Amino acid sequence: MRVGFVGLGLMGLPMARHLIAGGHQLFVASSSSQPLEILAAAGATVCATPREIADQVDVFFSCRVTPEQSRETFLGADGAIQAGNRELLCVDLSTIDPETSKAIGQALADRGMGFLDAPISGGPDGAAAKTLSIIVGGASADVDRAQPLFDLLGKKTFHMGPIGAGVAAKLCNNMITITTHALLAEAMVLGVKAGIDAHRLYEVLSASSASSRSLERVVPHHFLKRNFEPAVMMATVVKDLECAVDTGRKLGVRLLLPNVALQCFVEAAGLGHSGDIASVILPMEAIAGVKVGTS
Incomplete structure (x- = not known):
C-alpha cells in the first residue's frame, strides 16, 4: 500500500x-x-x-x-x-x-x-x-x-x-491520567514534607489502593530519579487538558478536577519547566521546601 x-x-x-x-x-x-x-x-x-x-x-x-x-x-x-x-x-x-x-x-x-x-x-x-x-x-x-x-x-x-468519538474517548483517558499525575506529585511532596522516605512511600502506594499505571510510570522513573527529560511534553499535556476542558464547557459538563490540574501544569510551564509531565512536581517542591528523590 x-x-x-x-x-x-x-x-x-x-x-x-x-x-x-x-x-x-x-x-x-x-x-x-x-x-x-x-x-x-x-x-x-x-x-x-x-x-x-x-x-x-x-x-x-x-x-x-x-x-x-x-x-x-x-x-x-x-x-x-x-x-x-x-x-x-x-x-x-x-x-x-x-x-x-x-x-x-x-x-x-x-x-x-x-x-x-x-x-x-x-x-x-x-x-x-x-x-x-x-x-x-x-x-x-x-x-x-x-x-x-x-x-x-x-x-x-x-x-x-x-468521527469525533475517537478523540472524545482519548480525552477522557488523558483527563484521568494527567490529573492523576498532578495528584501523585502532591501526595509525594506531602509525604516527604511529613518526614517519610520517598522510596518507602512509593512502596506503600504501589501496594495499596493508590496503585495505578500512572503511579508506576511517574514515581519510580521520574520523581525518585529526578528525571524530567521529556517523554510526554509539558506543552502536549496542557493542550490535552485544554481540549478536554473546552469540550466539557461546550457540552455543559462540569470538569472541576481537570481545571485545577490544568492550573498546576500551566504554573509549571510558566516557571520554565517545559520537560516531561513529571515536571509538575517542581513548583510544589519549591513551595514546600523539599525534594522528592535524588538525582
Missing part, C-alpha cells in the same frame, strides 16, 4: 518505520531533517508538503500535536484536501477536540475523501514496541480499510463510533 505520514516526532518516527518494515511504500514530509534522513535511508520518499503526499498515496497519516496543526495538515493551502486524489483516506493520530475532528471530516467528505480520528495511547515506548491502543472514530468501512496498517502500529484498535 502507498502510505503517507507527517508528524515524525517521538511517536511518529517509530510508527513510520513500522509501516516501512511492514512492506508499505512510505511518503513523508517534515520541517525536521533528521527523521527525513532516517526514513529516506530506509526507503521512504521525501515530499515537500502534505498536498504532494496526498496525490501519491492511498492512506495518509498525520501525528502532529495541536488542533491547528491538524487543520493545517488536512485543510490548509498545502494540505491534503488540495490534492486531486478522491480515493484518499486521511487518518489523524493526534489528540485534539471532537469539534475540530468533525470539521475536518466534513470538509474532506465534501471532496469525496475519507477521514478517521484515531488518537493513540501508549507513549513513545508503545510506539516503538508496536503496543499502542488506537482509539478510532469514523465509518466502519474506513476503519476496515485502515485496519491492516493499524495492526502494524498497535496491539488493539477500538472503534468508538462516528
